[in-house]
Amino acid sequence: MMLASAAAVVGVALVFQYLGGTTEAGAEATPKQDPRVQPASASSMPKHQPPQHDVMALVNGQDIHRRQLAQSCIERYGKEVLESLVNKQLIQHHCSKRGISISRQEIETEVDRMAKRFDLGREQWLELLQNERGIGPQEYKRDILWPTIALRKLAAKDLEVSAEELDREYETLYGPSVRTRILVVADAARAEQLRRQLVANSDDFARIAMNESIDAGSASIGGLIQPIRLHVGDPTVERAAFSLRPGEISSVLPIGDQFALLKCEGIHPPRDVPMEAVKQELSEKIREGKLREVASQLFAQLQNAATIQNIYNDPRLRKKMPGVVALVNGDKITLAELGKEALLRHGEEVLSMEIAHKLLEQSLRKAGANVSQSDLDAEIGHAAQLAGIVDNAGQPDIPKWIKTTTEEQEVSYEIYVRDSVWPSAALKKLTGESVQVTADDLQKGYEANYGERVRCRAIVLGNMKRAQDVWRKARDNPSMDYFGDLAEEYSVEPTSKALRGEVPPIRRHGGQPQLENVAYQMQPGEISGITQVGDKLVILKCEGRTDSNEIEFEAVREILLQDIYEKKLRIAMAQRYQEIRRNAKIDNYLAGTSQSPSKPRPAKPARVGSSPRNDSAVRPASATR
DSSP: OHHHHHHHHHHHHHHHHHHHOOOOTTOOOOTTOOTTOOOIIIIISOOOOOOOOSEEEEETTEEEEHHHHHHHHHHHHHHHHHHHHHHHHHHHHHHHHHTOOOOHHHHHHHHHHHHHHTTOOHHHHHHHIIIIIOOOHHHIIIIIIHHHHHHHHHTGGGGOOOHHHHHHHHHHHHSOEEEEEEEEESOHHHHHHHHHHHHHOGGGHHHHHHHHOSOHHHHTTTTEEEEEOTTSSOHHHHHHHHTOOTTOBOOOEEETTEEEEEEEEEEEOOOOOOHHHHHHHHHHHHHHHHHHHHHHHHHHHHHHHSOEEEOTTOHHHHHHSTTEEEEETTEEEEHHHHHHHHHHHHHHHHHHHHHHHHHHHHHHHHHTOOOOHHHHHHHHHHHHHHTTOBOTTSOBOHHHHHHHHHHHHTOOHHHHIIIIIHHHHHHHHHHTTOOOOOHHHHHHHHHHHHSOOEEEEEEEESSHHHHHHHHHHHHHSOOHHHHHHHHHHHOSSHHHHHTTTBOOOBOTTSSOHHHHHHHTTOOTTOBOOOEEETTEEEEEEEEEEOOOOOOOHHHHHHHHHHHHHHHHHHHHHHHHHHHHHHTOOEEETTTTEEEOOOOOOOOOOOOTTSOOOOOTTSOOTTOOO
């Protein structure tokens, strides 16, 4: 919860970042800058600089140069970075006009305030941001706190919190909530038909939701959704939920072009938390929400009032003004500035991709292989086929796929091919014909996809002492409702906690062998022992089993064969890349890391049904950013 809250706080500034640019706190003042303005760069914040050597990395003795890396960063993120540089100048100019200054002490005080808000020491808070959000201390101060403080000052009068807003937020967080199941269909007549059926027998709601609801996320757990609170979502749904008594079925609710039914499973009473104890926290939360809207409006105004010329995207202007990428109210933003900023923000990520590319190039040369244009075309066609983008004849619709994936990833065709298609094709070349699908693989795939499943409730716990206490309570009171009460009170996993232990039915060969072995030995009503899964402890209570799908093995054999082969191939490709990387000599001067070839380790056998863990720098052609 703390991390989620921290993410929300950081998110306020990231809205500013995307709309208004991550203001570089170390920027030199422009000639027009008001001397009263003290940007964090000039007087109050250490200016972060990437290492200044020209070689960014050595990969088995081959170098990746600074210019090459900067160009790669611009190719991938130039548009995004340029927009933020433009907006950075706009916000600094606006601060100057308003006589707004931000001192070093204000930024340091804000660090302390945020740490205190989450009951952490200053260093713990900064470490948390670094480890969990990938945001270093200088980046946090320069790109998040400075713009947040600036925006707060610029919009002070728009961030006032009224008593009515406080009451609404308090009611949302601490007021009553309704435990609910939902069933969603596309046809109003069908919704009315199901409603009549459910009014007659509301106990069938979970079963019918699983079979009929087009909302797959809730259907898989019998229609259960997070408890409905006030002032959060669709007012029509909220009114309907809060008008129900336990066991009642709502009228048909139009939601967009769909139709929903709700069933009330119970009502959580308001929490006994005094308003005065949380008033400051609620006020800050409301102000943060307002900041998002204010940021959008402010930058729309600034951009409308400014004279901006984008040289970068205009070949004719580029010839007239070489080395310039934009003019903002007559002030130049140079290509060198763009490259420097792109390298600062995205250098480590892009360098990781360039290192991966270099490793694969070297491995192909060593194997006497190469990736041809026909290999690239085949890989793109395969990705389109997997995504179901085909023409009327069932063949891959490559132009449509390219248009779809480049728009979704917001990249050019060239970058899509370089970052996704080429690495995937290269690894297939290097993996060769080593992937085979066995009869055992097919049988396990059939059981996983079409066999019976165990319906359970689960309580997830973080330490053995608490797990033993909860297990004893569950054993002493064997009712399913009480198990749900225990899950709601003690489970450390948010979804099972909110849904009173309800989890998707457990299937065979689904990637959690410990839980599967336990679940398939249980009878309805039985409670399991304490099972360790990773660093968590799980207690199950069996509710029964689903029926097997009446589908003959031979009818789905080819589908299973293709699916399992694809999964095993991706696993083999990922393992091959890890082997290549493990046996490489890599000096990454930007990240400050170095590695030497390690002793080869035997590869683990591919586990059917699980997803390959591709290195983040090697994306398959079908992947999205």
